Amino acid sequence: MKLLKLYSNNPSFHDIQFNPTGLSIIMGETSQSGENASLKGNCNGVGKTTALRLVNFCLAANSNEGLKKIPKEWSFFLEFELNGQNHRIERSVGNNTLALDDKAIKLARLQKFFDGNGPFLIDKNVSGLSFRSLITRFMRHRREDISDEIYPVSSDQKPSDATIRSLYLLGAAYLLAERKKLNAVKLNNIRNQIKQYKEIKKNSRNNELGIDADLASHKQxxxxxxxxxENMNIFEAFDDIRREIKDKEEKIETLFQKISINNYQLASINKALDYTPDMTADELKGLYEGLKKLFKESALEHFDKVEVFHKQMAENRTHRLECDKQQIQAENERLNNEYLHLKESAKRLEAQLKNRHSENEYQALLQEKNMHELEIERLGVVQKEIAALEQQQAKIRSIIANDNFEATKYVASSPLDCQSGLFQRLMLQFGEDIPAGISITANGGNNQIQFDLKVSAQSGKSTGITHEMTLAYDWLLLTHGSNHDLGFVWHDNALFADIDAGHRAKWMEFIYQNSIDTGKQYIMSINSENFEKSSPYWSEDILQKLQERVIMKLSGEKDTDKLLGIYFDDK
Incomplete structure (x- = not known):
């Protein structure tokens, strides 16, 4: 698959005709004056990255990221060669129009077209492999696509996806890596199911018991x-008699309280009778003699009458207490008789209920029995499901353990030595002999990753070593990768800006010739200032050849000199 031409239905757009093989350079020229003085000396915002985003958009991207400020009525056309046939995609920014070879097509169908007919030999057994998930590795259009790890890109949702896709393109054991990811997902699902079943178990009465102990308790x-x-003797009048007994017990309790009060009153009366507050005649006379000293004798001449009165009062008190005592004793006798009668009656009724039960008691026990049966059935199902899940869990863990062993043996065979050597030679093209390579190790951890992949180089003089590794790694995948027949890679200016000028010059000189030799397209966007800083390192012949490979010059001098031919803020 190669890119041929990018153009628009709007005449202000600057069409891009790609070189069929070799290097194609899109140059962002430095503004010398510009309508906005703040842009002087600046070649950003002229459309270099926008061109890359437009190609990505036309190649069935899910969104128009970075293009939303372009008028929605604008449509873009991308002509490309695929499997010896020329095709054209038309797509409007507002997504109102999408066509393949002038025939309307849904986005999902277009993506399937590329999956089935595109440059990648998609293995349908691997869910994460698709045209869209792989093409972004050859046209890094986001800042996040450039990272220290080199091989992942922002479209990788998980680290395991990045590893599997990279192993696929490197021709390594991607199926082994895919199997661990799937088994790890299965294990996680099983753990969640077991957890859910154990949550169901918590709803039982004995939630602190294990399932086995809980089942045994319910069965007992x-x-x-x-x-x-089975042994219950149902008595129809049971509840009526029980209510009658309860009524009698309430009356017995009332009688008992009355008798207790009466006994207390009798005790008080007996105590009062034992106490004699009466004064004897001698005591009264002594008191009288003493009073003579205080009062006249005439005032105390009726002593005999006083003595008689006092004696009558004492006799009346005793009589009254004896009468009260007799009345209370008589009432107590009546109450005791009634009490004993009720006790005997209640006892006879209790005898009728002995070894008999009410219908309500029977139904209550029956309901409890049914509840235990249902709980035994429910816990039995939970127990069986957990046992089955744990068996599956053990089998999957066994498979993962075997795969981990296979992964260890695979790594021991040094499967990426060839690719690592090629990467080392590509890194030499930047002009500095530094240790570099691609390493793979087995990951036996409890995760979705079977292999740890590392693209590395010892940092030399260049501050842009990460970018150099990215350039070399992408070119390695394009020219010596597996499972694809892709014919182009696109590197944006962001990958070149921080690289040492001399290193950049050597890479561009190498890529000029190597892209011709391999028949691949190397599309690069670069600012003129970065190009010019590297030019002293080139011979006149190489400089001329590189200049001849410039297919588009964009400038911020005027809006019409930008890619879209209008002012466009892609921030």
């Missing part, structure tokens, strides 16, 4: 309930 209680129900 069920057997006791069955025995009780």
């Amino acid at each position: 209680r069920l057997e006791r309930l069955k025995a009780q129900l």
